[in-house]
Amino acid sequence: MSDTATATAAADSTVDAVVSTVARSATEIRRGLVGRRGDVDEENPSGETQAEADLWADDLLAERLTAIDGVAEYASEERPEVVDAGNGRFGVAVDPLDGSSNLKSNNTMGTIFGVYDAPLPASGRDLVAGGYVLYGPITTMAVADDDGVRKYELTDEGASLVEADVTLPDDPLVYGFGGRVPDWPEDFRRYAREVESDPEMKLRYGGAMIADVNQVLTYGGTFAYPGLESAPNGKLRLQFEGNPIGYVIEQAGGRSSNGERSLLDVEPTELHQRTPLHVGNESLIDLLEGTLG
Ligand code: F6P
Secondary structure, three states: OOHHHHHHHHHHHHHHHHHHHHHHHHHHHHHHOOOOOOEEEEEOOOOOEEEHHHHHHHHHHHHHHHOOOEEEEEEEOOOOOOEEOOOEEEEEEEEEEEOHHHHOOOOOEEEEEEEEOOOOOOOHHHEEEEEEEEEOOOEEEEEEEOOEEEEEEEEOOEEEEEEOOOOOOOOOOEEEEOOOHHHOOHHHHHHHHHHHOOOOOEEOOOOOHHHHHHHHHHHOEEEEEOOOOOOOOOOOEHHHHHHHHHHHHHHOOOEEEOOOOOHHHOOOOOOOOEOOEEEEOHHHHHHHHHHHO
16 A cells, blocks of 8 residues: 555544544433533633533543544543644544533533544634534434535444435525524624525524534524624634534535635634534525625
């Protein structure tokens, strides 16, 4: 094998190992939620209250992902600094439990991951794979890479492929927008009214981005956590949420945007930077950018 072919095979095996480690850990994370629904007396680097389960899932993923050959760095929404794993070239960024405030009400949550071929914080253009696990009535995982998007069901026995070439349906049906409505800027309100005026569109907002995004991937439509009057960069974080989710939706034929450009083209300036986040069918993201522009 040539040196280039050897390096490519090693890189592929690192990415595969990250994906399979997330898949294997997800069923354990799900089981481990029982008894860990309380908050701890700490905040994450974005100033949000942490749940016991957030910290536990973060520790579990950190330990396993940093042990993979080829993973140089691990970063998570739950810890302030990048962890130096020191053995390769890939940076893995995770949101161990997206939507963990839903633990209290026993609603849906997720785990998000992105594999960057660059030091963290990195651009979404450096992603070589990204995806999410959804802890719904069943545990499913969406994985995106150069080949497109695949969906799996996860059990203790492993991952079974349920859809090989996932694409956004052409006709959008659902929308979900975060942030308090009175805090939405006037131009975003105008856009929201226009989306709502389509008689086909139904409101779906669950308080966990992964649950809302998975509905968009299933039915077509859009999810947004926009910039707010009180927080122009919104709530969600570029490295852990914006880039991986933007990547999944774009690989499935949709678009992502911060209001002006693809999330994948937003310059990374700091690990926990926030960004307005919009994903969905091309027609809706075009309408959004036209209205905000
Ligand atoms: O922290 C991330 C998150 O939980 C997302 O999963 C979700 O979309 C959003 O925050 C919910 O925020 P809010 O409570 O403001 O609706």
